[in-house]
Amino acid sequence: MPENINIDANQIDKINKITLEEKEFRIKNLELFKAAGFPNKRLEDWKFSDFKNIVDTNFKILDTNKVTTISKKIDLLKDFEHNYIFLINGNLHSSNFDYEKKEKIKVNSYNSSSNYKISDNPMVCLNHALAENGYLLEIGKNYKFKKILVVYNLFTKNLENKILNIKNKIKLNENSELHVMDYTINESKFINNTYEEVILEKDSKFKNINIQHNKSNGFFHKFLKNKLSLNSSYSNLIFSSGLKFNKLDIECDLIEKNSNCNILSALFLKKDEHQEIKTRINHLAPNCKSFQSVKNVLSPYSKGIFQGKIYVKDVAQKTDAYQLSKALLINDDAEFNSKPELEIYADDVKCSHGSTSGSVDENSLYYLMSRGLTRADATKLLIKGFLNDVVEFIKNPSIKKFIENKLEENINGY
Amino acid sequence: MLEIKNLKASINNRQILKGLNLSIKPGEVHAVMGPNGSGKSTLANVLSGKNGYEISGELNFEGKSLKKIPVEERAQKGIFLAFQYPLEIPGVNTNNFLKTSLNSIRKANGDKELDTLSFLKLVKEKSLELGIDEKILSRQLNVGFSGGEKKKNEILQMKILNPSFSILDETDSGLDIDALKIIANGVNSSRDKKKSFLVITHYQRLLDYIKPDFVHILSDGKIVKTGCSELAEELEKTGYKNFN
Numbered sequence: 001m002p003e004n005i006n007i008d009a010n011q012i013d014k015i016n017k018i019t020l021e022e023k024e025f026r027i028k029n030l031e032l033f034k035a036a037g038f039p040n041k042r043l044e045d046w047k048f049s050d051f052k053n054i055v056d057t058n059f060k061i062l063d064t065n066k067v068t069t070i071s072k073k074i075d076l077l078k079d080f081e082h083n084y085i086f087l088i089n090g091n092l093h094s095s096n097f098d099y100e101k102k103e104k105i106k107v108n109s110y111n112s113s114s115n116y117k118i119s120d121n122p123m124v125c126l127n128h129a130l131a132e133n134g135y136l137l138e139i140g141k142n143y144k145f146k147k148i149l150v151v152y153n154l155f156t157k158n159l160e161n162k163i164l165n166i167k168n169k170i171k172l173n174e175n176s177e178l179h180v181m182d183y184t185i186n187e188s189k190f191i192n193n194t195y196e197e198v199i200l201e202k203d204s205k206f207k208n209i210n211i212q213h214n215k216s217n218g219f220f221h222k223f224l225k226n227k228l229s230l231n232s233s234y235s236n237l238i239f240s241s242g243l244k245f246n247k248l249d250i251e252c253d254l255i256e257k258n259s260n261c262n263i264l265s266a267l268f269l270k271k272d273e274h275q276e277i278k279t280r281i282n283h284l285a286p287n288c289k290s291f292q293s294v295k296n297v298l299s300p301y302s303k304g305i306f307q308g309k310i311y312v313k314d315v316a317q318k319t320d321a322y323q324l325s326k327a328l329l330i331n332d333d334a335e336f337n338s339k340p341e342l343e344i345y346a347d348d349v350k351c352s353h354g355s356t357s358g359s360v361d362e363n364s365l366y367y368l369m370s371r372g373l374t375r376a377d378a379t380k381l382l383i384k385g386f387l388n389d390v391v392e393f394i395k396n397p398s399i400k401k402f403i404e405n406k407l408e409e410n411i412n413g414y
Numbered sequence: 415m416l417e418i419k420n421l422k423a424s425i426n427n428r429q430i431l432k433g434l435n436l437s438i439k440p441g442e443v444h445a446v447m448g449p450n451g452s453g454k455s456t457l458a459n460v461l462s463g464k465n466g467y468e469i470s471g472e473l474n475f476e477g478k479s480l481k482k483i484p485v486e487e488r489a490q491k492g493i494f495l496a497f498q499y500p501l502e503i504p505g506v507n508t509n510n511f512l513k514t515s516l517n518s519i520r521k522a523n524g525d526k527e528l529d530t531l532s533f534l535k536l537v538k539e540k541s542l543e544l545g546i547d548e549k550i551l552s553r554q555l556n557v558g559f560s561g562g563e564k565k566k567n568e569i570l571q572m573k574i575l576n577p578s579f580s581i582l583d584e585t586d587s588g589l590d591i592d593a594l595k596i597i598a599n600g601v602n603s604s605r606d607k608k609k610s611f612l613v614i615t616h617y618q619r620l621l622d623y624i625k626p627d628f629v630h631i632l633s634d635g636k637i638v639k640t641g642c643s644e645l646a647e648e649l650e651k652t653g654y655k656n657f658n
């Protein structure tokens with residue numbers, strides 16, 4: 001048991017309406033977390049992000065006790081029309097689906113924790129043990145959303161020095177389609193530990209954009225588990241976090257034919273920010289496609305990590321898997337680590353991966369400056385250009401504009 | 415406008431310009447010809463303010479020394495270089511870049527910045543005037559442009575930024591005859607009493623369209639001969655062997 005964390009022995013008992021089975025599952029996971037503690041760099045999956053060390057340096061004392069919910073009003077985004085779910089500290093506060101057929105949408109609080117696989121990630125164990133907050137969203141068969149759904153994720157001031165465990169589940173039934181923007185607003189210095197599942201049934205389509213409203217002292221870990229059935233499609237676009245620490249651990253199971261998965265990120269890391277994207281794409285059926293493009297711009301004293309694994313099972317013939325990580329270092333005091341991995345057991349596959357990192361190109365700067373741009377403006381333009389292809393992935397013009405402005409805000413302060 | 419006296423420039427411990435003299439008055443067009451590796455692009459780079467050269471001698475623009483003026487300020491003062499090899503800048507929209515660029519120059523000169531609408535109007539006008547398809551400006555800067563398109567884009571940039579002193583570094587190389595006319599027209603339509611040009615070229619044919627006031631031969635880092643347009647014709651026949 002880590003020294004700087006207080007977990008109330010009765011916390012699991014206090015969880016409402018749980019079965020004996022679930023209780024046992026939770027207790028078992030708590031034991032696992034206590035034995036392991038916060039993951040440190042000796043664990044292969046954490047070798048570039050020594051979370052124990054990061055927690056120890058930043059938190060003297062932590063607890064997992066529930067906070068009293070403060071009811072708050074949100075300022076809705078005015079940049080584009082959208083449906084919304086409003087979460088306060090992970091709890092479902094309200095939702096609005098005025099643009100949609102409501103009978104096709106099910107949204108509830110979610111606090112079940114059973115039937116999950118035991119994980120070797122101590123943070124996932126901690127989540128399985130204590131998660132009480134979260135939402136469940138299910139979209140009915142053949143229903144395609146007309147407007148994007150914004151999930152406002154507000155974390156309030158009274159979360160200081162706490163660990164919050166959240167569990168979400170999104171299910172798209174056959175031939176349905178949903179676009180979600182996760183929009184995080186954080187007011188506290190705390191640890192957020194989320195486990196999220198996305199289940200895509202046959203022919204369904206899910207697109208996700210991740211972005212933060214503000215820079216904050218959050219330390220976030222999120223494990224994402226996605227299951228893709230026949231012909232389904234999953235996209236995740238990850239933008240700058242502004243968090244002190246952010247680790248996204250994304251696992252995609254392409255379990256049936258012709259499914260495809262895209263993970264793109266455009267990250268601009270500022271001083272003292274630490275961000276890791278870890279992926280594992282499991283090609284478990286033939287004719288599936290995966291595409292990963294991870295771009296990091298690193299300011300001095302920031303750290304970026306990409307660990308990406310592509311696994312191709314023997315039956316997964318005609319797999320098409322692509323992975324590229326590119327880092328742009330604004331100067332030498334930034335650090336970028338990349339660990340691409342391929343594990344392939346099928347013979348008829350197309351897999352490629354690559355990783356580059358370098359500093360801002362002096363000749364390009366010279367060209368731009370010879371047209372009157374200052375060095376700072378020329379650098380900004382090159383940074384924007386570097387991250388541009390991820391933005392280009394967004395088809396809706398007003399959403400694209402919104403993201404561009406957000407990125408711009410970020411880059412302006414470089 | 416431009417006074418160069420005994421200009422020496424070296425890079426990586428290698429001397430490239432070895433005591434060059436050149437004087438360009440307002441309204442004049444000077445052509446510079448010379449064998450490969452003689453230092454033509456180096457001269458263009460040094461004038462534009464590229465970093466990395468060790469420089470001695472005099473380098474005055476409009477009566478003031480350029481030596482301590484950084485590249486962007488030279489551009490703001492009206493110096494423009496059309497690159498021999500324009501760079502490809504992925505992800506940067508050409509129009510956005512040009513607008514930022516024009517407004518930096520305007521701002522530095524105390525002019526009002528142009529809004530997007532007036533900027534696009536200006537672009538339309540200039541590309542029409544030159545006969546260049548403005549569609550290339552909505553693409554990423556030089557990315558996937560053909561050789562000729564890159565060169566035309568340089569001239570369009572020149573037209574839009576409206577500099578007082580333009581250096582064209584082999585802008586005519588690799589162009590078809592129509593493109594060559596576009597480039598020449600770009601220069602000719604800008605020529606006036608105040609604007610000057612330094613046109614670096616290997617070919618007499620460009621000088622059939624752009625009539626230079628002077629032709630210089632640059633060889634091994636120095637100007638070894640200066641004459642009028644006939645010098646270029648002579649060169650075409652005899653090559654550089656007589657001018658070392």
Ligand SMILES: Nc1ncnc2c1ncn2[C@@H]1O[C@H](COP(=O)(O)OP(=O)(O)OP(=O)(O)O)[C@@H](O)[C@H]1O
Nearest residue numbers: 425426428430448449450451452453454455456457
């Ligand atoms: N960074 C550098 N380091 C070392 N040598 C250089 C560098 N840049 C240029 N040179 C050398 O300086 C000489 C002049 O180069 P420059 O590009 O000015 O020639 P040029 O006259 O423009 O030739 P071309 O007609 O082929 O364009 C060449 O021999 C070149 O190799």
Ligand SMILES: [Mg+2]
Nearest residue numbers: 454455456498
């Ligand atoms: Mg040259």
